[in-house]
Amino acid sequence: MTSTTSRKTGARRPSSTAPPSPGRSRKGALRPSGIPWIMPAFVFVVGLLYFCIGETGYLSTLDWDGTSPTPTPVGLENYQRILQDPIFWQAIWHTVIFFIVTFTAQTAIGFVFAALLHSKVKLGAVYKVIVFTPVVIAPATMAPVFRQMFAADGQLNWALDHIGLGFLSQPWLAQSGTAMPVIMFITVWNFTGLTFVLYYAAMGQIDPETLEAARTDGASNIRTLVSIVWPGVRGTTVALGMLSVIGALKTFDVPYLVTIGGPNYATEFLGTYIYRISIPSAHVGYGAALSIMLLILALAGAIAIAVRANRKDSETGV
Known part of the structure; x- marks a missing residue:
């Protein structure tokens, strides 16, 4: 009965295999299919990170001990206090010296190690592991070791006494003039392996034919490193500079633990100062203002290095 009626009226059943309408396909093609994949990271960055930054900015306008139910709004008074705080400026000076020394040392040592291990060296894999191992050691684990090593009755002074250099023995961590060099030494030992790995990977991307042409023209190994390899890893050096600026401003674990x-x-660094002000001294508002200053300085330092690198690339036509 149904089929007869359909034939009489000329009605046609809709086909299940009919192609979608042009409007629907066009709309589906414009739909950004990658959004579900980036949404978790987007929510984390915007919803948590920026919220925390905004909350810290709000706390920086308060005079609060972290527990009182009635914090006192003080506006920009905490920032005015920072500009007149001698310990803050001392921490900034320490950060500048720390960055210059550690970045220079790590860059030089990491570059040399990477160049050496790119040559034909026996047991190269073993050397790579040895150089990189300090990177994976937690500061809380190595800090007591170095604190004992550089103590007045530690292993360093013992070694100096037994090799006839006892006149160099001193309480390394108890003197203002030697404590900072010790912190720099520990940091260089701890993070040079990361610099080495990045330089090693960057050197692997240099065209071997370019190196072979330089050797054919009679360039020595030193000349090849200076004129070809070093410019070839310039992008890695810039990235390491940005990371070093941010890392120097965020330095906390090694100086605090040692x-x-x-x-x-x-x-004293900004990280250690922020901790002492916010937790033991219970000046959370002032500590939040110091944290905002740290964020501003870190962004400004990273942007300055990136802009300088881009300007140099423009001048050289790279």
Whole structure:
């Protein structure tokens, strides 16, 4: 009965295999299919990170001990106090010196190690592991070792006494003049392996034919490193510079675990100062203002290095 009626009226059943309408296919083609994949990271960055930054900015306008139910709004008073705080400027000076020394040392040592291990060296894989191992050691694990090593009765002074250099023995961590060099030494030892790995990977991307042409023209190994390899890894050097600026401003674990910022603020950094102000001293508002200043300085330093690198690339036509 149904089929007869359909034939009489000329009605046609809709086909299940009919192609979608042009409007629907066009709309589906414009739909961004990658959004579900980036949404978790987007929510994390915008919803958590930026929220925390905004909350810290709000706390920086308060006079609050972290527990009182009635914090006192003070506006920009905390920032005015920062500009007049001698310990803040001392921490900034320490950060500048720390960045210059550690970045220079790590760059030089990491570059040399990468160049050496790109040559034909026996047991190269073993050397790579040895150089990179300090990177994976937690600061909380190595800090007691170095604190004992550089103590007045530690292994370093013992070794100096037994090789006839006892006149160099001194309390390395108890003096303002030697505490900071010790912190720099520990940091270089800890992170040179990362610099080495990045340079090693970057050198692997240099065209072997270019190196072979340089050797054919009679260029020595030093000349090849200076004129070809070093410019070829310039992008890695810029990236390491940006990371070093941010890392120097965020330095906390090594100076706190080894010297607690002392003696007499000789190894005080913004990270250690923020902790001492916010937690033991319970000046959360002032600590939040210091944190905002740290964020601004880190972004400004990274942007300055990137702009300088781009300007140099433009001048050289790279």
